[in-house]
Amino acid sequence: MNFKLNEDQEMLRKAARSFADEFLADYVSNIEEKDEMPKEVIEEAAARDFMGITIPEEYGGLGLGHLARMILLEELSRVSASLGMLMQVWHLGIHPIVRFGNEEQKMKYLPRLATGELLAGLAVTESTGGSDPTAIQTEAVRDGDDYVLNGRKVFITSSHLSNVVGVLAKMTGEPQSFTLFILDKDCPGWRPGRQEKKIGFKGSNTGDLIMEDCRVPASNIIGNIGDGLKVGLNSIGEVGRAGMAGVSLGLLSASLEKAVKFSNERTMGGKPINKFQAIQFKIADMYMDLEISRLLAYKAAVMADEGMRCDTEMSMAKYYSSEASIRCAKAACDIHGSLGYMMENPTQRFLRDSFLTISSAGTTEIQQMVVGRAAIKQFS
């Protein structure tokens, strides 16, 4: 067992961190204020090849895998969880094509997704809820060489930015036949709908996708008719949950760093407050939370890179790190006293952002069910 990142992984971290500290950091207040991700941030992230990190080299990507992606998301989210979230979803949208797409689909989309010319997305959730994909209402019906889709997806991250979106639909008249279609700009009849206003993750666009007699060529089906649930759930399980763990790691690091910095500067009775045990205990717990989350997340990512089944481990990582990100953001606010609650201080942003890590890619309760079932199966 080796817990040391290799030289390439260290360089990747440096690359991501220098982008985050030297470029992205300058935009954070603007992103918060305008609730928009500036075009130049997306372009710069693309120029640094972040979009194609999981795309195989033969399709213009880097083929660096899950652990590399985890490190990237951690570093981006340490400065802007909003960009981390968008990036995670762009990768999520790429996954079904990489993993289940045919050669023609890969050639058609992956090279342009790798450069950031196209942005991917994945749309499963509907107003019936995200945790039970079988309840979706979006329907597809065959018409010549095309399928015609009708329905509305909600709470879709990057709804207004993505232009290659995987949409889960069920076939009209076949209630159990779920299928994933790739919608792109050449498919008439789909558009973004309302944009949500969220308490956090400003600039990480969330909204509706509306399909009204949307024509999608049959060649845009990922896998076969009826494979949709498998494709969708595998993507969410391996990539979506991993991504939310990565975003949570970034939030955890940010909270810990800010808390330590402040506790060095703030004095009480002439001593920095981190000389007091009450503060040291809090910081110790935050550090433990970060390290535990990292161990779980990196382990799951390494398993994914090695082609091992890792849905339970991903669930553990996502569950633990997202809950920990809230605990630590709160602790960071607590250490700051009233200042922690003020808009001028980033700790309030960490707290607001951390709450969304719970509901994205499966709530804590869903992860508990996955982990619980796995434990019962293994130890029965």
Next chain:
Amino acid sequence: MKINGEIWVVAEQRQGKLIRITLELLGRALSLAAETEADVGVVIMGNKTDSLCRELAQKGADRLYCVENDSLEHFNPELYSRIVSELAREYKPRIILLGATVQGSAVSPAVAAKLGSGLTAHCCEVSLAKQGRLLQVVPSLEGYYVFVSHQYPEMATISPGVLPLLSLEKAGKGEIVQKELSSLSGYQDVKTKVISLKKSEKPAVSLEDAEVIVAGGAGVGSDGWAMLHELAEVLGGVVGATRPAVDEGWIDHERLIGQSGKSVSPRLYIAVGISGDPLHLSGLREPEMFFAINKNPKATIFQFADYGVVADYKKILPLLIETAGRKL
């Protein structure tokens, strides 16, 4: 104590006029010379040098090493450094002082390399030790370092504005040593030609002459500078900055105060978010009133300021701007 060899100053002129640092250096060279019975030499390069030679002689220079040529109108790093090193090889001065200006900072290392001399940069003080060695004091983050050279000539650049500008009234020997550019060895090898000078369009910010300076440091962050400018404006002053703020790109380099920047002597100095290390404070000369605003109660700056405020400047400055800006 008597030493051998002259004490040299490399003069710097713009459009036929000496700049202030040259006179600051001359003043210090004269006082070092007075201690040691040495002569003071000045190297002058330019397209018209007569009046400069006269002025420097009247102000105390003993020997004027003068190289006049149309190609020397503007600074040419390759040519200027070759001239100074050739002159130094021939006349063997003991000490060479230059301004820590763009020109001095370019010429001095090249000359030192050609002569095999040691060289300090941005000194805030030079003086003579008992044995006659030149003590060169350089500000640093952790205090001041004092250096000596092992090799003559001893060379140092001195930051503009840190030495007092003395009234130099006693004429020197004023002997002029005129050198033809073409007579200097290696002149033909110089590859650099000056094509043009594009004078800067916006008026330079004059920190040196400002009565009021509001200076910002790392603690200001990226977004508070408008507030500092506003305060400076209502107080009739200008904004200065520390190295970290300039390095972050928050503010222009021309507003840098301290090492490798400007030295200032305002009446009122308001330091905002500045920790107060010598790299910065060595550029600040005795303000009449000195306020420091910093969130960190242990910031070094509170040892040097007249008045300290431990607070977030964003809470104080708007009120101060309002009060000072109010029409009476």
Next chain:
Amino acid sequence: MEIIVCIKQVPDPEHLQLDPHTGTIIREGVPTIINAADKHALELALQLRQKNGGRVTAISMGPPSAAEALKEALAMGADMAALASDRAFAGADTLATSATLVALIHKLKPFDLVICGYSSLDSGTAQVGPQVAAILRIPFFTAVQKADKSADIFQVEVVMEDGNLVYETTLPALLTVGRRINRPRGIRLSEAKKARSKELLTFDLQSLGLTPDTVGGKGSKLSMVEKIPLSVGKGAEMIIGEPEEISGVIYGKIRNIGLGIQGGI
């Protein structure tokens, strides 16, 4: 165009702290970075390569760990790198450093251009560039704002206190650049991936053909004879209270010396 970029690994100034007891800088455990201006030097080199073709070689003198900085330069797009590293190089002043770098540059000949950062974040003397040029006997320009090659002419624009000077010269030449000349590209992951297969040469005293008395502390012409610790000032009189009170007191004191009425009357 064969371009050599000099890189220095320096302690990250954001992590430098003074020991409250001794008043000296705590150097242990401080993360290192590529000197800020050197990244701009590398960026200029990469842009010139893009336009004129050729190769960019990043070089450095430092402890073995300075290889990290060179690897980063490779990941940013340099084609190869070379490090001069030897215990004998420690304690060098700028002249001994320059002599070592020149020995390294001679190993990498021929070259058209050497580019350095204007000054380093840690010592800030701005001397190494001009000294390397002087030893190599090539033209040099400091604080360069623009540099461009057309046919055989190399044109350089330099920032002076009162404006910009434009020069023409021939190559080889040396430039030093500050932080306003360009915005350095970050590390592209695709470049980072290529970096591991690029060459990183290491030279020591012997392989550079140097002798101990010309390098490091022994080859230096300067010695530090004294460190004057931070003097403790008399201490400020602290103004305390609510922001309104504080601002009132400050303004009153400013008015007392006859300043602070510009905006009012």
